[in-house]
Amino acid sequence: MKTERCREWRESLGSLALGQLPAEERAALEAHLDGCPECRAELESLAGAAQLLPLANPEHFGTAPAPPPALADRIAARIRSERRTQRRRRWGMGLALSGATAAVAAAILAIFVLPGGSSATPEQHVAFQSLPPGLQISAKLEPHAFGTEIHMYVKGAPSGTLCRVFVSGPHGIRQSAGSFRYRWGEDSDAVLSAALDLSRTRAIGVRVGSRTFVAPVSSAGTA
Secondary structure (H helix, E strand, C coil), X not given: CCCHHHHHHHCCHHHHHCCCCCHHHHHHHHHHHXXXXXXXXXXXXXXXXXXXXXXXXXXXXXXXXXXXXXXXXXXXXXXXXXXXXXHCCCHHHHHHHHHHHHHHHHHHHHHCCCCCCCCCCCCEEEECCCXXXXXXXXXXXXXXXXXXXXXXXXXXXXXXXXEEEEEECCCCCEEXXXXXXXXXXXXXXXXXXXXXXXXXXXXXXXXXXXXXXXXXCCCCCCC
């Protein structure tokens, strides 16, 4: 079973393979790789794909086919089913399957344009309340055809803190919107996305290190 530290470093392996990891984070990750053969093996598996990416030419691709009308509902139902199954399994195995399910769902959503994202729903600005002294968190949510684009702003967290963002729908089911690392001395303004339609989003949350903060989202929307 992987430690939390090991799982966090694996989130940066793709950036390292593409040569996009900041120098200070690259040095720390390479130090971790020296003592972790499994992370080194995963980095090697990503290297081949990273070398092929520059060869991709968008002009050679035709218009993406329209997805089946019920694709979004089927994906959401499958994720809910997987989560219920994982709760009945041991923590180690459940966590591994959760990562695999999220990766598959993200790949499908990246290929197909999901229905929804009503243009009638205005963007929303959300300010998080009751935060520890010195910590600032806010977000801007914008509706799109694929779901919701999230501009997440964090300031005042310890440098290197992993921030995980999620949104919740009408029934309180959480959907991951991605993660980023806060850098001390910078205003971290990450751009993330979630497949959940903004008109159906009821709350947005961010786990900053070991603490989770949640702010409500108005169903009517306020510009």
